[in-house]
Amino acid sequence: MPFNFPGTLVPLHLLINPRLVVPQMIVKDIRQLDFPELRRGGYRGAVFDKDNCLTRPHRDTLVPELKDAWDECRKTFGPQNVLIVSNSAGSHLDAGEIQAESVSHHLSAPVLRHTSFKPSYSCIASVRAYFASLPQPIRDEELIVVGDRVFTDTVMANRMACHERVSTPAPSHADEHPDAVEDLSKELDTSAPARSPISSSRVRVGPLAILTTSVWERDSPVLRRLEMQVVKGVERWVVNQGHGAARDWTDVRYGRFFKELAMPEVLRREEPGFVRRLLRRWRGE
Numbered sequence: 001m002p003f004n005f006p007g008t009l010v011p012l013h014l015l016i017n018p019r020l021v022v023p024q025m026i027v028k029d030i031r032q033l034d035f036p037e038l039r040r041g042g043y044r045g046a047v048f049d050k051d052n053c054l055t056r057p058h059r060d061t062l063v064p065e066l067k068d069a070w071d072e073c074r075k076t077f078g079p080q081n082v083l084i085v086s087n088s089a090g091s092h093l094d095a096g097e098i099q100a101e102s103v104s105h106h107l108s109a110p111v112l113r114h115t116s117f118k119p120s121y122s123c124i125a126s127v128r129a130y131f132a133s134l135p136q137p138i139r140d141e142e143l144i145v146v147g148d149r150v151f152t153d154t155v156m157a158n159r160m161a162c163h164e165r166v167s168t169p170a171p172s173h174a175d176e177h178p179d180a181v182e183d184l185s186k187e188l189d190t191s192a193p194a195r196s197p198i199s200s201s202r203v204r205v206g207p208l209a210i211l212t213t214s215v216w217e218r219d220s221p222v223l224r225r226l227e228m229q230v231v232k233g234v235e236r237w238v239v240n241q242g243h244g245a246a247r248d249w250t251d252v253r254y255g256r257f258f259k260e261l262a263m264p265e266v267l268r269r270e271e272p273g274f275v276r277r278l279l280r281r282w283r284g285e
């Protein structure tokens with residue numbers, strides 16, 4: 001695995017903004033995404049990781065089980081609006097862009113050429129430049145970003161997001177106590193309109209960060225487990241401020257985009273590692 005310098009800087013960024021690691025949705029694989037519903041929800045484009053998301057690591061062909069979902073995705077968003085952003089194919093390590101060409105051919109989708117690994121801001125600039133160059137440009141908040149790694153794919157999606165303060169009129173006294181207004185109008189002889197106080201809240205504006213958890217081929221299990229522990233810790237201690245467990249990842253906000261697998265049993269189970277096999281043998285399992 002190549003050394004990912006931008007990835008190693010992520011823990012430092014987390015000290016400032018730990019929410020960077022929190023995805024908006026967690027699914028087993030892309031078959032659990034309702035692409036037509038995402039399109040109806042205003043999402044017009046998609047960024048996909050390659051290794052262990054669409055293909056087995058270091059392979060150029062789609063995992064056969066994902067064919068129908070992938071076809072539906074490309075049909076729903078349009079072939080040019082689905083971009084593969086990989087830290088292998090299309091990166092500066094892909095000599096002669098041979099792997100990018102091969103992946104693009106097998107998956108029938110464009111592969112981003114970029115000089116810096118995810119989740120660097122340079123890579124984000126390349127993603128934005130691609131979607132801005134389309135005949136009908138796509139904004140960050142109209143994208144879904146799907147990948148299997150928290151410190152690269154999820155962090156990249158969250159770095160593309162910003163938080164805007166949205167002001168909404170707070171419910172006025174009149175709304176809550178209509179009778180009181182009637183009484184008050186009798187006492188006050190004024191035609192000036194009543195001014196409601198304004199309440200403001202911060203709203204995340206950016207791509208939908210979707211984490212996939214199915215591993216098609218064993219790859220960095222310790223790091224993956226560590227990443228998930230960090231996500232759960234941030235969920236519990238930062239997002240929920242120490243109260244309650246991590247939320248249901250298919251919660252009401254994004255549940256409409258979630259699709260139950262027709263045949264959950266076909267999901268591939270991760271092969272046990274050396275230590276787990278040793279433990280099983282020791283237990284006589």
Ligand SMILES: [Mg+2]
Binds near residue numbers: 049052053147149
């Ligand atoms: Mg991956």
